[in-house]
Amino acid sequence: MFSGPDFLYASIFFPLSSNYILAGLEPIGNVPDLTQIRPEVLQADLISLRNSMNSILRFQYFITKEMRTDLGRGNISGTLPILYVFLSRLGYTIVDVTHLGTPAEGVKITFSGGEQPQSL
Secondary structure (H helix, E strand, C coil), X not given: CEECCCHHHHHHHCCCCCECCEECXXXXXXXXXXXXXXXXXXXXXXXXXXXXXXXXXXXXXXXXXXXXXXXXXXXXXXXHHHHHHHHHHCCCEXXXXXXXXXXXXXXXXXXXXXXXXXXX
């Protein structure tokens, strides 16, 4: 099990794993249809997303307090957008996203990039 949205290390240590389990205190959030957001609002939302990823890009780990501040702003919120960015930058394609509510709030992301689909 890895912490929060830290898919980078999970995928580096276990690139062929069929399932990854990440757990964290941060809200899952959502990723709205970006084509429906006005360009100036989208720009501000993407800046907040980049800011929320600042600590992992500088220090190689997330700082929950800093990340929580940036993740709560705008239309793009929570850890889900961060996971989307990491999956995309690692060359994966998101196949399906299912929100889960039992026993705790969660999300299952099915993605592909190799021979077999993987899930997070």
